[in-house]
Amino acid sequence: MTLASEQQTARPGAGLTRAGLIGATLIFVALVALFAGARFGLMLLIGLGFGIALEGLRFGFAGPWRAMILRREPAGILAQLLAIALVACVAIPLLAAYPGELGGAQAPIGWAMIGGAFVFGAAMQVVLGCGSGTLINAGSGNPVGLLALPFFAIGSFAGAYHLIWWTDLGALPILTLRGTAGLVVTLVGLALLAGLFWALGKPGSRGIPARYLVAALALAALAIANLVVAGQPWGVVYGLGLWAAKGAVSLGADLSGSPFWSAAGSVERLNTSLLTDYTSLTNFGMIAGAFCVAAWRRGGLDKALPSYPMRAWVATILAGLVLGYSSRIAFGCNVGAFFSGIGTGSLHGWVWFVAAFAGAFVGIRIRSVVGLEART
Numbered sequence: 001m002t003l004a005s006e007q008q009t010a011r012p013g014a015g016l017t018r019a020g021l022i023g024a025t026l027i028f029v030a031l032v033a034l035f036a037g038a039r040f041g042l043m044l045l046i047g048l049g050f051g052i053a054l055e056g057l058r059f060g061f062a063g064p065w066r067a068m069i070l071r072r073e074p075a076g077i078l079a080q081l082l083a084i085a086l087v088a089c090v091a092i093p094l095l096a097a098y099p100g101e102l103g104g105a106q107a108p109i110g111w112a113m114i115g116g117a118f119v120f121g122a123a124m125q126v127v128l129g130c131g132s133g134t135l136i137n138a139g140s141g142n143p144v145g146l147l148a149l150p151f152f153a154i155g156s157f158a159g160a161y162h163l164i165w166w167t168d169l170g171a172l173p174i175l176t177l178r179g180t181a182g183l184v185v186t187l188v189g190l191a192l193l194a195g196l197f198w199a200l201g202k203p204g205s206r207g208i209p210a211r212y213l214v215a216a217l218a219l220a221a222l223a224i225a226n227l228v229v230a231g232q233p234w235g236v237v238y239g240l241g242l243w244a245a246k247g248a249v250s251l252g253a254d255l256s257g258s259p260f261w262s263a264a265g266s267v268e269r270l271n272t273s274l275l276t277d278y279t280s281l282t283n284f285g286m287i288a289g290a291f292c293v294a295a296w297r298r299g300g301l302d303k304a305l306p307s308y309p310m311r312a313w314v315a316t317i318l319a320g321l322v323l324g325y326s327s328r329i330a331f332g333c334n335v336g337a338f339f340s341g342i343g344t345g346s347l348h349g350w351v352w353f354v355a356a357f358a359g360a361f362v363g364i365r366i367r368s369v370v371g372l373e374a375r376t
Contacts, residue, residue, distance in 0.1 A: 021292045028288070036275040042229050043278050047285015048292075049222045050234070054136045055290040059215035061130045061334035065121075065360050074201035079212035080339070081194045085187055086220035087343035091227055092183040095344060104344030105233040107331030109351050110171025116159075116330030117337065117352040119322060121359025124334070126319040126367045131236035131333030134323065135283055139290030143306060144372070147313065148320035149240075155324020156241030157248065164259040166329045177345040186345060223343065230278040233340035237327045239279035242269055308371055315370035330356075 025048065033041025054060060064076020095102050107113065124130045127148045129137045134152055137145025177185050198206050208216075226234040245261055249270055255261035261270070274280040327333040330352060332341060338356065341349025367373060 021295055025288060025292060032275055032281070036273065039229060040276055040278075040281060043226075043281040044285045046222055046225050046229065047282035048289040049218070049225075049285070050132070050282060051136060051139060051286035051289020051291075052293055053215055053218040053222065053289075054132060054286070055140050055293040057211045057215040057218070059212060059219075060133045060136065061338070062124045062128050062133050062360075065357060066125060066128070066364060068197065068201070069361060069364060071205070072200060072202035073205040074197040075205065075208045075212055077197050078194055078206075078208050079216040081190050081197075082208075082213075083216040083220045083223075084339055084343045085190045086216070087223045087339070088183060088186045088190070088345070090224045091233070091344045092177070092179070092186065094227065096179045102227060102231050103233075104176065104346055105235065105332065105336055105340035105349070106174045106176055106344070106346040107337070107341070107348045108167070108171040108174050109348045110167060111169050112166035112329045113171065113331055113348060114351060114355045116166075116326040116328075117355035118359035119326040120330055120333060121356030122363035122366060123319045123322040123326060123359075124356075125360050125363025126370070126372065127316055127323070128367070128372075130335070131240070131323070131327060132286060132335050134320070135236065135286045136290040139287035140294035141291075144316050147316050148323065151317050151320030152324040153240040153244040155321040155326075156237050156328050157244035157324070158321075159325035159328025160238075160241045160245075160260045161255070161258040163329060175347040177347065182345045186342065189350065190342070219339075223340065226278075226282065227344075232278065233336070233344050234282065235279050235332065235336035235340060236283060237324070237333050237336055239277060239283040240324060241328060242277060242280060243274070245270060246274070312371040315366070315372065 029041050029044050029048070032044050059076070059079070061080065064073075064080065067073040067075075068077050091104070095104050120130075124133070127134065127137075127144050129145055129148065131152070134145050134148050138149040139145075176182065223234045226232075245255065245266075249255065255270075260266060269277055274284075323333075327336075331337055331348060332352070334356070337349055337352040339349075341352060343349075
């Protein structure tokens with residue numbers, strides 16, 4: 001359905017609903033800024049921007065990978081690579097200029113990281129959503145996203161609980177591309193990768209649609225703002241795990257047996273409000289932004305429940321758990337590892353992409369087997 005037809009079929013009173021959405025969103029941002037601080041309110045606004053851009057322009061990560069694998073349509077991946085290149089042009093010089101104030105999405109390359117990325121690539125194709133995609137799908141009222149999200153959070157919490165055990169299996173030191181030379185290498189690598197996908201693409205489908213270009217520009221601008229305001233790159237997975245960890249603690253769980261959750265930084269985050277956690281705020285913003293766009297289009301969220309078989313819903317729950325667990329031991333999802341990792345010069349982002357893209361081939365097959373392709 002086109003945007004115009006969606007607007008024409010919007011229910012009576014849609015104008016009031018839309019006005020209420022805008023008002024509620026502005027009040028939410030104002031309250032966060034008032035009680036938590038202006039910087040935290042700004043982070044929520046950035047998250048809203050991510051959600052509006054991703055849902056409003058119908059852009060993401062899992063879908064374009066699927067389009068390339070199944071139909072040899074590279075446009076979405078080319079737009080992703082463009083956005084990463086734009087981020088790198090600003091982020092890598094900023095990290096070099098302000099090493100004490102800004103940090104990159106850096107992680108070691110190891111066996112667990114590679115395996116986790118592969119499994120994540122498969123699982124995200126099962127539910128057609130990575131970390132950001134699951135948030136956007138949930139916010140827009142997608143039943144699969146709504147079901148997968150809480151299990152993603154639980155999986156992320158569990159993966160972090162066991163993270164040190166996994167990294168002890170063996171890993172290289174953190175390797176980064178720094179300064180002007182690092183930026184040049186990053187841009188050349190992205191250009192070569194884009195050229196490869198363009199060459200493999202089906203003739204006639206190699207161009208990038210205007211909305212993808214707009215999405216790439218918007219995501220790059222928002223990601224740079226995220227880095228400047230928060231001092232850290234755009235991420236998703238840590239915030240989800242933190243939500244589950246706080247829930248576990250509230251139920252009386254003792255997390256002292258986990259080196260990750262008992263570390264000083266994690267203990268501090270567990271003892272403070274989620275409204276002062278940058279990653280949680282952008283995650284909240286993405287959900288709210290997607291919700292606002294979806295409700296704006298339809299005049300309300302009234303999406304029908306798909307007629308999937310029971311095994312599809314069970315697969316969604318399992319995929320959600322696997323998404324969270326594997327992304328944690330892989331040091332991020334498409335956002336934290338691929339997008340922000342490469343964009344801030346971390347070599348683990350390149351390895352993550354290769355492993356996750358290979359896993360996507362498996363996930364596409366699994367999605368068909370479990371019955372998630374059958375829609376009403």
